[in-house]
Amino acid sequence: MAMADPEPEKEQELAKIPYYVALTTYFAYGLLFVYGHFRDFFRSLMKTEKSEKVGYAPLCRDFEDFYTRRLYHRIQDCFNRPIASAPNRTIDVIERVSYDNNKTLFRTNNTRTCLNLGSYNYLGFASHDEYCTPHVVEALEKFATSTCASQINGGYTVLHEELEQIIAKFVGKPAAMVYGMGFATNSTTIPVLVGKGGLIISDALNHSSIVAGSRGSTAKVAVFQHNTPSHLEQVLREAISEGQPRTHRAWKKIIVVVEGIYSMEGELCRLKEIVAVAKKYKAYIYLDEAHSIGAIGKTGRGICELQGVDPADIDVMMGTFTKSFGSCGGYIAASEDLVKYLRYTSPAHIYATAMSPPAVQQVISALKVILGEDNSDRGAKKLAQVRENSNFFRDELRKMGCEVLGDEGSPVMPIMLYNPGKIPAFSRECLKRNVAVVTVAFPATPLLLSRARICISASHTREDLEQALQVISEVCDMCHLKYFPVGMTEKEKALLTEKEKSL
Ligand SMILES: Cc1ncc(COP(=O)(O)O)c(C=O)c1O
Ligand SMILES: *[C@@H]1O[C@H](CO)[C@@H](O)[C@H](O)[C@H]1NC(C)=O
Ligand SMILES: *[C@@H]1O[C@H](CO)[C@@H](O)[C@H](O)[C@H]1NC(C)=O
Ligand SMILES: *[C@@H]1O[C@H](CO)[C@@H](O)[C@H](O)[C@H]1NC(C)=O
Ligand SMILES: *[C@@H]1O[C@H](CO)[C@@H](O)[C@H](O)[C@H]1NC(C)=O
Ligand SMILES: *[C@@H]1O[C@H](CO)[C@@H](O)[C@H](O)[C@H]1NC(C)=O
Numbered sequence: 282m283a284m285a286d287p288e289p290e291k292e293q294e295l296a297k298i299p300y301y302v303a304l305t306t307y308f309a310y311g312l313l314f315v316y317g318h319f320r321d322f323f324r325s326l327m328k329t330e331k332s333e334k335v336g337y338a339p340l341c342r343d344f345e346d347f348y349t350r351r352l353y354h355r356i357q358d359c360f361n362r363p364i365a366s367a368p369n370r371t372i373d374v375i376e377r378v379s380y381d382n383n384k385t386l387f388r389t390n391n392t393r394t395c396l397n398l399g400s401y402n403y404l405g406f407a408s409h410d411e412y413c414t415p416h417v418v419e420a421l422e423k424f425a426t427s428t429c430a431s432q433i434n435g436g437y438t439v440l441h442e443e444l445e446q447i448i449a450k451f452v453g454k455p456a457a458m459v460y461g462m463g464f465a466t467n468s469t470t471i472p473v474l475v476g477k478g479g480l481i482i483s484d485a486l487n488h489s490s491i492v493a494g495s496r497g498s499t500a501k502v503a504v505f506q507h508n509t510p511s512h513l514e515q516v517l518r519e520a521i522s523e524g525q526p527r528t529h530r531a532w533k534k535i536i537v538v539v540e541g542i543y544s545m546e547g548e549l550c551r552l553k554e555i556v557a558v559a560k561k562y563k564a565y566i567y568l569d570e571a572h573s574i575g576a577i578g579k580t581g582r583g584i585c586e587l588q589g590v591d592p593a594d595i596d597v598m599m600g601t602f603t604k605s606f607g608s609c610g611g612y613i614a615a616s617e618d619l620v621k622y623l624r625y626t627s628p629a630h631i632y633a634t635a636m637s638p639p640a641v642q643q644v645i646s647a648l649k650v651i652l653g654e655d656n657s658d659r660g661a662k663k664l665a666q667v668r669e670n671s672n673f674f675r676d677e678l679r680k681m682g683c684e685v686l687g688d689e690g691s692p693v694m695p696i697m698l699y700n701p702g703k704i705p706a707f708s709r710e711c712l713k714r715n716v717a718v719v720t721v722a723f724p725a726t727p728l729l730l731s732r733a734r735i736c737i738s739a740s741h742t743r744e745d746l747e748q749a750l751q752v753i754s755e756v757c758d759m760c761h762l763k764y765f766p767v768g769m770t771e772k773e774k775a776l777l778t779e780k781e782k783s784l
Contacts, residue, residue, distance in 0.1 A: 302764060306699045306729055313701060317351030348723065352701065358383050359708040359720055365392050368400035369408040370740040372717050395717035396745055398735045403576040403692045404663045405740030406607030406647045412655045413607075413646035417639045424638035433624075436635030444641050445612075447648050452574070452582060452600070453592035454614035456621075460629050461636045463571060463601030464490040466611030469629040470599065471538070471567070472498035473622075478533035480520055484508065484550075486543050488569065495538075501526065507546075510554035513537065517562045535564040536596075541573025541584035545726055545734065547687025547694045549577070552584050556594045565596040575605025576692055581651045581664050587690070608643040610636040666739040667692050670746060674737050677750050682763035686732075695721070695732040696753075696762065703760045704731050710756040716749050 353360075358377065366373035374393050377386040400407060420440060428436035441459060449457035460466040471494030475481055479500035483491060485507045495502045503520055506512040517535070524530050537559050539550050552568070559566050570583045578586030583600070585592050592598065597615050602608040613623060624630055651660040671692045678685045684697040698704055698720065708720045722731040737746075757763050 302699050303729070306701070309701050310728065313352055317347060320351065321347070354384055356383075356701075356705040356708075356722075358386055359705050363388055366394075367408045368397060368402050370397060370405070370738065370742075370745065371395060372397040372400070374712065374717055393712070393715060395712065395715045396741075396749055397717050398737070398749060399717050399719035400738070401572065401604035401736055402607060402738045402740065403572075403605045403667050403736070404581075404607070404647070404651070405667075405738050406605070406643070406650075408607075408740070410607075410646075410650070412650050412657075412659075413643055416646045417642050420642035421639040426639065427637055428635040430634065431630070431632055432635040433631050438635075438638055438641070440638050440641040440645065441635060444645050447645060448600075448612050449614050451648060451652070452570075452598050452614045453585070454598055454616070456617045456619075457612050457614040458620050458623060458627075458630065459602075459636055459641070460611045460613070460627075461633055462609070462629070463603050463611035464493075465629040465633060466490075466599055466601070466613060468493040468497060469627055470597070470613055470623065471495055471536075473626045473628075474498075474565075474567070474597070475500040475534060475536050478525060478530070480532045480535045481538060482513065482516055482520070482535060482564065483538040484540065484543075486546060487538065488540060488544065488571070491538055491569065500536075508543070508548060508551050510551055510558050513555060514558045514562075517558065517564060521562060535562070536567050537564050538567045538569070541568060541570040542577070542691050542693060544572050544693060545695065545721060545732070547691045547734075549573075549587070549688040549691055550584055552590050553588050556590055560594065566594070567597040567599065568595045570598060570600035571611075572604055572693060574600040575647075575651065576667060577690055579664070581605070581660070602640070602644045606644045606647040608640045608647070610640060610644070663739040667737060670739065670741050670743075671737045673743075674735070674746050674750070677746075678735075678753070681750070681754050681757065682765045683753075683757055684762075684764045692737045693734065694737070695734045696757075697764070698731045698733055698760075698762065699729060701731065703762065706760045707733050707756055707762070710759060711752060714752040714755070716752045 358379070363375040363377070364372055365375050371394050374395055376389045376391040376393055378389055379386050406413060424438055424440065428438065430436035432441065444459055445457045448459070449455065468490045471481070471491065475498055477499045479498070480503060481495050481498070481500050482503045482505060483495065485504050503516050505516045520532065520535070525532060537555065539552070539555055541550050542548065543550070556566060568584070573583040575581045575583070577583060580586065584590070585595065597613060597619065599611065599613050601611040603610070613620065649655050651664070653660055668690055671694070672689060675685055675687065675694050678694065678696065685694050686697065687694045698707055701722070704720045704722050708718060711718045718733050718735065720731065720733045726732060
């Protein structure tokens, strides 16, 4: 089929999809593409005035443009939904109407209070908190919303310094620096670390900030199979024996980039084995803990704590404050020398406005709650709660027969949808029943592997989760999403998990 062109590793992913699901998914996309091209053909006949500027090359890439017009437009009511509340346990979704088949959507004055299964609010800090909020308000009044300057030019407040010290101590590195944006932390740090003559080896399921970072550097990029240490070893061995392209000189340096929790898969990084391989070949490790910091590990210190990896073995620890801490921004924690070097060189540090002071205070306060320094056990309770909630929800979804990705303990759990028609169906039917879910489709996932991504929070109660499960079960029956028959044997389940691992 013309449109799919699955890359080699995608073929392997397809092997795990039930045969008829793959077939109907291909068929549905085929139909959409044929019909879309058909309409495009007529559009080109009918169109009198050109919307493009004559004599200019088109600004939009062909496929993406086609995808937007003919596929995305049909389901765009499921995305960019306006929200009228905090991303709390519940979320107020504004209802919209359309008079032209959802091409343009207008806000109404009605909101719908839904159970929130979409936000990265793992510890429930994204709402009023008895300890954090008063401190944040105080910081807002003292420091204002913005520093109106980059850190290097007067945007470095005492709060920023305090956060750097706390976060370095929290993750177990000698030093840290903070950035105004998590995305920019990756995308501007990677090019500073590795350039011409260097090699970046990234997990196949890299986040777009890493991709942006790697493109921004002149280093060569290699990819290893998702979460597969043995393949990493193979890639490393081949890369080292080959050397740089053409010249075959030795690589200047090699950096392996991995994530603690893969945000589209809910999978935990097999960090221990990856560290062992990287050490063997003297490659540096860049660990992105955007989703794992604060969310996993007994005291919330992330994947290293969970898997018993010494933070000293990780050269660059990156993370964001946008998830568990209910704030914004990101950090790099590393050796004193590396942090000093980044302060001289990192564009996001030198040119971008520093993190907003109230947002800094939010992270400081949230960390104090996690560490129990607010003189309560709320932090420990939140950590235990998110773990318990996640495992309960995942187990129940699996029992129901849904195809759920992700590892035990991870608060991110995608439910596989596959078929393009099921994306809007799942999203709209859940919304109708007052459950807000996020659906993810191309280009964030491969075209065929659309999914709904559930994010569990410590703020969900058992009743919330039970209600959500009932709704999801109903919707899954309606959309035929229970791909795996109920009562599957343990052996079959193990086989399934094996296959999932190889995804
Ligand atoms: C793995 C990963 N890295 C980086 C980012 C970017 O972080 P931020 O949203 O704080 O810019 C995200 C956010 O979704 C992410 O999932
Ligand atoms: C437009 O969106 C609504 C839900 O928001 C849905 O019920 C309806 O079927 C959609 N219409 C089309 C033509 O896709
Ligand atoms: C929504 O509320 C505003 C202000 O109260 C009002 O002017 C507007 O007409 C309302 N819109 C609808 C669609 O009811
Ligand atoms: C968040 O939700 C909790 C529990 O439902 C509620 O008590 C609290 O007021 C909410 N906070 C905000 C800021 O909406
Ligand atoms: C880059 O940063 C984003 C957001 O901070 C995070 O979600 C992503 O996992 C990071 N990716 C890598 C490879 O560091
Ligand atoms: C990210 O992953 C894709 C697909 O596996 C790969 O083609 C690309 O080179 C990777 N990019 C980076 C910067 O890691």
